[in-house]
Amino acid sequence: MKLVVQKYGGSSVKDKERVMNVARRIVETYDAGNNVVVAVSAQGDTTDELIEKAKEINENASKREMDMLLSTGEQISISLLAMAIEKIGRPVISLTGWQAGFKTDKTFGNARISRIDTERLKDELDKRKIVIVAGFQGINKNDDITTLGRGGSDTSAVALAAALNADVCEIYTDVDGVYTADPRIVKNAKKLKDISYDEMLELASLGANVLHNRSVEMAKKYNVNLAVKSSLNKNEGTIVKGANKVEKMLVRGVTRDNDVARISLCGVEDTPGKAFTIFSLISKENIGVDLILQSIGRDGKKDISFTVKEEDLDTVLKLIEENNDTICADDVKFSKDISKVSIVGAGMVTNAGVATKMFEALYNAHINISMIATSEIKISVLVDQKEAERAVVAIHDAFLLEN
């Protein structure tokens, strides 16, 4: 008997019709002779509505109490989904994060799963029950409820698949796979049949909005076969698997990420360790820094620019202000009106002409590049936000039309 882990996102269970629809899909997999464990997100906009409710009372509520509040969203959807499966007449049980054995660290609002105690899960599977698990949540050592942060339900699903040694982990979303570019922007974008973990990791963290990067990291670490599929149709999705199992492509896809803010520290003293000071302050707050650019020093001074997520901008600016006696920047500039446009492909590393071709495509489209960063399998550029969609189309045309 195979074990299938499925994950359904918030839009897949947003109303009673969709809940029934998802219930029928789960039962289909169950009736085909598989054991089924399902991770579910909160319905539709529930999480945002709960956040709104909290803000009306306290703009600065503690993260512990926010997690107590937000975790109810998934608890509602697991019980409703279980009821829908009961209606179809299959044995089913819903489990909250703590009931399903999810233990996390203490970082409220953005906790990491430390382990899953699978005893209860295995007990219920042994009874041939369909097990519906609340995604996005767990408990820490003190038995306090924690949430895993945005996209956490994907991570819950992959963690379940890894802990239970599942045959496949199917991630159902409102798109039916991973595309060479966002089909809303690029009309002739193509769906990928498969993609490697590393390429998917770059795409996920670059704003492809299909899978959360933590979940892909975990899938890579535990070698979990991921399938990205649509919960609305039966199209074949995209399989994410080990690099040795997929064909190396020069460029796998083009992405755009608007959730970027750029900060420039101008006229920082050009002494060793200066960059370390700044970035260690930021990492202490659990904020990720993405692109970093340091100008060549002049007159003993240099400029340091870097990007963070927009939601972290205020915190970082405050940090810089509070520590400017150490940092000693002449001026601090920032902008939110920028986007990061990237190309990803495992074949890139062996082909020197890729960057040139990308810059040429942007030059031909008269789009200015303000920062550049490269890794073995990606090249990212920062452009004006209003130019970003044109940039994606231009790059997609240059690389992917020929496939």
Add this chain to the structure above:
Amino acid sequence: MKLVVQKYGGSSVKDKERVMNVARRIVETYDAGNNVVVAVSAQGDTTDELIEKAKEINENASKREMDMLLSTGEQISISLLAMAIEKIGRPVISLTGWQAGFKTDKTFGNARISRIDTERLKDELDKRKIVIVAGFQGINKNDDITTLGRGGSDTSAVALAAALNADVCEIYTDVDGVYTADPRIVKNAKKLKDISYDEMLELASLGANVLHNRSVEMAKKYNVNLAVKSSLNKNEGTIVKGANKVEKMLVRGVTRDNDVARISLCGVEDTPGKAFTIFSLISKENIGVDLILQSIGRDGKKDISFTVKEEDLDTVLKLIEENNDTICADDVKFSKDISKVSIVGAGMVTNAGVATKMFEALYNAHINISMIATSEIKISVLVDQKEAERAVVAIHDAFLLEN
């Protein structure tokens, strides 16, 4: 340092203004130097809305999944209330039923508290935190979430007060005490300064809607001082305490209960054990039977009439139908258009004229009585539902105007 347990009902926390209001009251008690533990219900109509959501998907959802769903209501209100107290700037922590150590039996939807493991509660109180506990819920031996049934948050509060040996348990509602009759029906109803557990028990189970009877039973068992107060004003409430501490009154109050259905089994064989057969079937379903009336046998047959809560009527009728080869009733009649009107008072037992005076008051008001039941401290009559309010006024005038 005193320990005060407070309970706030759903209407007391129904919107953000009321949540802030309750937070201020709690902080007042805390700032006066008390330790404070608070049990809270779900906000306003949340529970009903969740039940509605469930019914849209499955009219016959299992009680286990219903409890999983409904327990989110209190989890939302405890986190919001904790955020409101954080905003005022006092140390606070919210705890779900299981986090607060509530262990119950396995009866989903109507569980009984078996014990409270107070370790976590005491830990938090030792840190001088205000502790906000989700009422109405606990977990059973399998770590499944259970709910205590309607009025369960009162029981949660009393159980907390008993387990923590609190100095007082204050129940805040939208009325400011226990009255001689429902003030919406009887204009000149008077608030009682105090009342005994036994009298309150009769009033609670008779539909006074102030305290749930389980909570009063528990208060009596563990000798918890209960204070019923309004969450909207600072009026002195009503104290519920031991019978030896309150003055014995002939009639303490008049109540009406519309949530009554009468079932009559006509022409049942007049043999010993017949009544036992019927009522053992009903009690197996955890359904409470209230008034019971058995006619004197004639031609070897008799009629048995009894009342149950309206919500249980269908289940009982089905039970009777399924078992009619054992019960062998010639005919089964039932009605929901009836009310139970009762008078309660510890002085009644020593005064034979009370029943006569009650029946006389109803006779003068031309109200017909269809069933009568008496105990040491109460007399209940069944009347047409449309006559019930007039009956309450007539009886109140006869007994309580003279006080």
